[in-house]
Amino acid sequence: MDFELMVNSFPKLLNATLITLKLLSVSLIIGLFIGLFFAILRLNKNVFINRFAYGYSYIFRGTPLLVQIFIIYFGLGQIEYLRSTIFWVILKEPYWCAIIAFALNTGAYTSEILRSAFQTIKPGLIEAGKSLGISNKIIFYKIQIPIAIRQSLPAYGNEIILMMKGTSLASTVTLMDLTGVAKYIISTTFKPIEVFIVAGGIYLFMTFVIHNFVKFLEKKYSFNS
């Protein structure tokens, strides 16, 4: 055990954790909107819209995140047309490519979580709203969405943790996130176990914080309180 290396690499890894957190939070926020959008499309009665939303979530859940990042980072740059448009400003940056891939990926999972949450809302609640003369729009925003959010909290908490682990793939497109820096230190010092303990410890700590934060939210918004 090389404790000196562990102590020395800790600040470097902690610094890289900031990038991991940035990637995670930005892609979660964008992904939440994408997920909500597609969940609403899934509830639509139109077959084509429904199929489209299902296809989106099927493709993104059925392929590895690594493929998705590579298609966006290496693949899209190949299209000549894209290079001349304004999108190129975003697509030439590995940081934004990673975020787009993460957001689309978590968006697919989030849409499934939200869809099942919407579907488990008891019809009686919506009927109660209708009989009180509340408009459909307000029923959706004031009754369905809050209940769905509460309903989907446990599953969404898991998704946040999965996404946090997913951000490690950013290191494959040259970003120096926590895993990227850990790999760099391992490959220069050949001390994999020490670095793994420190980097893994930081990841575990984040998992622990997210897990407890979601639990706290669950308690706060539980129906029984």
Added chain:
Amino acid sequence: MELLAFGDTGWGDELFYATLMTIAVSITAILIGFFFALIFTPLKLSKSKFLNFIANSYTTIIRGVPELLVIYLFFFGGTGAVMFVASIFGYNEYIEINAFITGAFAIGIISGAYSTEVFRGAIQSIDKGQFEAANVLGLNKFSKFFKIILPQALRLAIPNLSNVWQITLKDTSLISVTGLVEIMRQSYIAAGSTRDPLFFYSFAAVLYLLLTFLSMKLINKLEVKYSRGY
């Protein structure tokens, strides 16, 4: 399309073998995972706090740390660990473990943590009366587990195990960082030499979709088979 031709002119045959490699690694990994689950599920269900602690540490650490980091640990640390064990037995030559074993083992350990949770949940949700009835009938531990508990647990576990399989299958794409030529690695090589990454990575995505689709079909059949009593 000529990019996908079989033989020397295209990448069809290479990608075909790469797909077989992905399937082989996935199956090996999930079997290694089941082996780990077989060890850790009893520990999780045991009454001993200490054994519980060991099993919980395993599942918590593996499920809280990115797969890629675990793979790097095995990739860079695997050789050292094996050589250390070998040196205890007096063998000091350099040992190289191949990428297949490293990768399958790394993914297997990850998949084992998920399988453990699935089996624990399945066994816990079996009615207590079943255990008691088996005891009353005087069945020994072996037949109690294999004839009473396991068949019922499998029925409950299969839908969740199919999720574990999907996760495992997708995780094998990460082994490409160790140089094992599976779908991702082969697409990377093909994309590099033809300068057509969009096509090859999209094709890789299609291959993965095909694999997940076909395995879902197979698992659904299994599900029907194991729930025939219901």
